[in-house]
Amino acid sequence: MITLKNIEKVYQTKTIETVALHNVNLHIPKGEFVSVMGPSGCGKSTLLNIMGLLDEPTNGIVEIDGLPISRYKDKELAHIRNQKLGFVFQSYHLINDLSVLDNVELPLLYRTGVSAAETRRLALTALEKVGLSARTKHYPTQLSGGQRQRVAIARALIGQPEIILADEPTGNLDSVMGEEIMNILLNLNRHDGTSIVMVTHDENMAMKTERLIRFFDGQQVSDAKTSAYDYQKV
Amino acid sequence: MLKNYLKIAWKVLLRRKFFTFISLFGISFTLMVLMVATSLMDHTFGPQMPERETDELLFVSMMREEHSEGYSSSGPASYYFLDRNVRTLQTPEQVSINSMFFQVNSYINNRKLALDIKYTDREFWDILDFEFLEGGAFGQQEVAGASRVAIINETTRNKYFGEGKAVGKTIEVDQVKYKVVGVVKDVPVLRLYSYADVWVPITLKSQDFNKPGYRGLYFATIKAQNPADIPNIKAEYAAMLHEIERQHPVKGTKLSSFPDTTLEGFARTLLGGGKKSGMGFLYVILAGLAFLFMLLPTINLVSINISRIMERSSEIGLRKAFGATSSNIIGQFIVENIFLTLLGGILGFALSAAVLKLINDSGVIVYANLGLNLRVFAWGLLLSLIFGLISGVYPAYRMSRLKAVEALKGGSK
Numbered sequence: 001m002i003t004l005k006n007i008e009k010v011y012q013t014k015t016i017e018t019v020a021l022h023n024v025n026l027h028i029p030k031g032e033f034v035s036v037m038g039p040s041g042c043g044k045s046t047l048l049n050i051m052g053l054l055d056e057p058t059n060g061i062v063e064i065d066g067l068p069i070s071r072y073k074d075k076e077l078a079h080i081r082n083q084k085l086g087f088v089f090q091s092y093h094l095i096n097d098l099s100v101l102d103n104v105e106l107p108l109l110y111r112t113g114v115s116a117a118e119t120r121r122l123a124l125t126a127l128e129k130v131g132l133s134a135r136t137k138h139y140p141t142q143l144s145g146g147q148r149q150r151v152a153i154a155r156a157l158i159g160q161p162e163i164i165l166a167d168e169p170t171g172n173l174d175s176v177m178g179e180e181i182m183n184i185l186l187n188l189n190r191h192d193g194t195s196i197v198m199v200t201h202d203e204n205m206a207m208k209t210e211r212l213i214r215f216f217d218g219q220q221v222s223d224a225k226t227s228a229y230d231y232q233k234v
Numbered sequence: 235m236l237k238n239y240l241k242i243a244w245k246v247l248l249r250r251k252f253f254t255f256i257s258l259f260g261i262s263f264t265l266m267v268l269m270v271a272t273s274l275m276d277h278t279f280g281p282q283m284p285e286r287e288t289d290e291l292l293f294v295s296m297m298r299e300e301h302s303e304g305y306s307s308s309g310p311a312s313y314y315f316l317d318r319n320v321r322t323l324q325t326p327e328q329v330s331i332n333s334m335f336f337q338v339n340s341y342i343n344n345r346k347l348a349l350d351i352k353y354t355d356r357e358f359w360d361i362l363d364f365e366f367l368e369g370g371a372f373g374q375q376e377v378a379g380a381s382r383v384a385i386i387n388e389t390t391r392n393k394y395f396g397e398g399k400a401v402g403k404t405i406e407v408d409q410v411k412y413k414v415v416g417v418v419k420d421v422p423v424l425r426l427y428s429y430a431d432v433w434v435p436i437t438l439k440s441q442d443f444n445k446p447g448y449r450g451l452y453f454a455t456i457k458a459q460n461p462a463d464i465p466n467i468k469a470e471y472a473a474m475l476h477e478i479e480r481q482h483p484v485k486g487t488k489l490s491s492f493p494d495t496t497l498e499g500f501a502r503t504l505l506g507g508g509k510k511s512g513m514g515f516l517y518v519i520l521a522g523l524a525f526l527f528m529l530l531p532t533i534n535l536v537s538i539n540i541s542r543i544m545e546r547s548s549e550i551g552l553r554k555a556f557g558a559t560s561s562n563i564i565g566q567f568i569v570e571n572i573f574l575t576l577l578g579g580i581l582g583f584a585l586s587a588a589v590l591k592l593i594n595d596s597g598v599i600v601y602a603n604l605g606l607n608l609r610v611f612a613w614g615l616l617l618s619l620i621f622g623l624i625s626g627v628y629p630a631y632r633m634s635r636l637k638a639v640e641a642l643k644g645g646s647k
Contacts, residue, residue: 078562109238
């Protein structure tokens with residue numbers, strides 16, 4: 001699915017050079033739910049951005065489905081993001097000027113060959129999956145944090161991506177709402193087979209995933225299966 | 235996708251009311267000025283009553299005589315020259331000779347009425363397409379017999395006779411009584427070669443007919459069989475003039491006179507020199523003025539757009555994350571900007587209509603009937619689109635170059 005080989009990311013200003021990632025090697029197979037943990041500034045989000053083709057590594061190779069994408073142009077990268085990837089952000093990143101339904105439909109606007117009726121149908125299905133069928137005409141500002149994040153998840157899954165990259169999806173939510181969101185993600189992973197890479201600060205959430213990778217100072221310090229991961233619990 | 239873009243565009247406009255007001259005011263005001271200018275141009279040079287077939291009409295309005303001794307004179311041509319040399323041209327379908335308009339007085343109940351009178355032949359009425367409200371044009375017989383008949387315009391009729399019919403009644407102009415045979419709709423003063431308040435047979439000025447010389451008080455109105463014949467008429471005219479020059483008793487005398495369209499005539503008077511009509515120069519000046527006039531509000535709109543779009547960098551990042559290409563982003567902001575400028579265009583139209591009505595009612599331009607016809611509308615629409623494109627492309631391009639990750643963070647680039 002996604003493979004990172006010898007990834008380096010260095011932020012350079014006139015005076016300072018900051019190494020955000022150093023020699024990262026990772027493979028995320030299809031259908032796996034991986035969590036990434038580490039202290040603030042250790043490079044977790046940078047890692048997710050590189051995996052999501054939102055940012056370029058300074059060195060190293062990113063492969064998606066075995067194909068190195070380093071020389072891909074803007075249009076090709078956009079195509080891969082649209083077809084294979086879905087994103088969930090800590091601050092939701094919903095467009096407040098658009099209704100819930102319009103927000104969820106967004107990824108399909110950039111996909112050719114999907115009619116408006118089909119887009120609408122898929123958006124309604126996605127909203128149903130996250131339990132928000134009754135809020136289609138609402139605007140993001142009329143929703144609670146948990147509801148907003150559910151809209152964001154519906155938006156991430158409408159295009160049926162192979163992998164969802166979630167950057168602290170429960171970070172802005174209280175524990176009950178966080179739990180709800182986590183359950184939706186676990187469901188997606190187990191029932192739809194969607195791979196998920198989730199950055200989190202929450203040990204409890206991380207332990208619910210299949211594999212936990214820990215980062216420190218831009219380096220991968222551990223990578224192990226979690227013991228608590230239990231299919232039956234969901 | 236377009237629906238989504240338009241929804242967003244509309245919401246953004248509503249969200250930032252002050253920016254929207256500034257943008258719309260800039261666009262609509264600029265367009266208003268450009269549209270009023272276009273309307274004036276159209277009114278003066280476009281196909282309007284009575285000069286509807288502008289692509290088949292030429293006017294001879296000037297004759298310049300340069301003598302070898304170094305002095306020169308210029309002004310309208312003489313009847314003598316036009317009758318002998320222009321009326322006899324082979325290529326035109328018809329040629330009319332008519333005088334300039336002269337200011338004369340008329341009196342109604344001891345109240346002075348200043349009128350402009352023009353002397354015309356019969357062909358003048360065949361070539362031009364006046365709109366008759368009553369009666370008709372005087373015929374060949376009346377011209378040949380120097381009958382005291384007159385065609386008056388609507389305003390003169392209303393002032394002189396009141397609202398009733400005028401045909402068959404008598405109007406006294408410059409102490410001469412004329413029988414009114416027709417009433418036409420007002421022709422604006424900007425149509426110099428057709429305009430008057432009163433038109434009478436040219437033979438009433440027969441004292442001018444045999445005055446030799448090239449300079450006088452007359453115009454020629456030439457009708458071509460079709461637009462393609464215009465160059466042939468010009469060529470024949472030039473050859474005729476060359477021949478006259480060659481046979482001129484005073485060697486070295488140079489004559490300059492051209493059959494021009496109204497716009498060419500204007501350009502030649504203003505900017506022409508020698509054989510050059512000055513049209514190219516006029517177009518450059520007009521385009522330059524329009525460009526300069528549009529430049530400032532465009533720059534203003536560009537900077538407003540940049541700050542307006544910058545605020546939406548996270549939306550751009552988000553769209554990129556979900557598969558929008560840079561061209562999608564450029565497309566979106568251009569669509570939004572065109573939407574904004576078209577809105578400004580609509581407001582501009584309303585403003586223009588109000589200003590044109592004000593000009594018409596004020597009487598600044600005599601008998602002006604400025605309006606927003608289809609041609610002006612098309613020009614306005616085109617200008618709005620150009621405006622929208624120019625002011626939208628650069629900000630959209632700048633934003634499209636943001637990396638998704640930077641845009642999501644708030645667009646630090």
